[in-house]
Amino acid sequence: MTEAKTILVTGGAGFIGSAVIRHLIADTDASVVNLDMLTYAANLETLASVSGSERYSFERVDIRDATEVARVFSQHQPDAVMHLAAESHVDRSIDGPDDFIQTNIVGTYVLLEAARAYREGLTGGARDAFRFHHISTDEVFGSLGDEGMFTEETRYDPRSPYSASKAASDHLVRAWGETYGLPVVLSNCSNNYGPYHFPEKLIPLMIIKGLAGEALPVYGTGENVRDWLYVEDHARALWLVCSRGQVGESYNIGGKNEVQNVEVVRRLCQHLDQMTPRVDGKPREDQISFVTDRPGHDFRYAIDASKAERELGWTPLETFESGLEKTVRWYLDNEDWWRPILDGKYAGQRLGVGG
């Protein structure tokens, strides 16, 4: 798909979608249509650096609204869809799975049907070049023990309402590829971190609580392992998957940064202590508090990204050390971005303890 000109990005007002849009506007000549219904997780200020571009437009639309989604396809005539819109927080899926089923499964179905109908109306090169790229997670593969890594061949084994809904949407996307010939590509990525991350997720929550002198709630023993990837490295990978990936294929994306949760929190504390020491001079590690575990807490994720490296020439540029330091610095410098979230949408309370 070398001729792609207009990219329909769903969920572009979220954490990863906004990084994709900033990358597309800054580093390619593509035009971007951002389709987002603006849930609690969205923030249009995240797009301030690109919203003035004539190559950017915004549509406030729910992906479950078939009429509106069809209108957006017809009006903007996209060459590709990068589908990121989703409910994304595992803890919220434990407290209330319904939105996850509706948006992640039904919404993806609505989008697939709209893409199929729209592509039927295209001719020649445009029809062949059209792509539907589904952005998914490594959580669809389940939980690893101490050894091994997820590859593209790993059997699906989702264990939370969130990961089950993402697995279902992956299956729908593949089915639309096989059955209707929709040119689909998929990617499954590990944990992202970086600027503009909603403070319900581990890293931004610990930075903000660390600054406030509050307890840092580490679930269970803190020995669970996540494989961290800087969000801008993911955004570059996603554009490579969309523009160069083979139709029908999926690509695992990961940062080769496996770290235990408690170690992530310790490193964040050390960065904060260096950049802005506590008034009493004590280390923020003292604030770490081990709390009741997440129900069904996956033990370990680790991604083998060699296919994306080999076939797409992608490699992460950020190390975990440099990325974490940049991230802490960003939260220190951008309180005007996250403070209103704490005051309105989410105040940092524990989520997902289950019934």
Ligand code: NAD
């Ligand atoms: P996010 O929660 O920050 O953003 C999601 C965006 O989708 C928000 O802007 C929200 O308004 C929008 N949205 C939600 N429901 C919608 C609907 N019904 N219609 C239209 N828009 C809707 O999520 P994120 O962390 O940026 O994740 C983006 C995608 O990447 C998701 O599909 C997620 O599953 C996947 N993913 C995330 C990670 C991660 O570490 N965050 C890792 C791998 C994959």
Ligand code: TDX
């Ligand atoms: O307060 C906390 N304490 C804690 O110990 C929080 C919020 C989390 N945790 C643990 C749970 C996980 O083991 O930290 C780890 C990371 O938690 P999250 O930030 O909630 O991410 P995770 O559940 O791993 O899922 C993320 O990565 C994969 C994204 O939210 C998903 O959208 C993505 O698919």
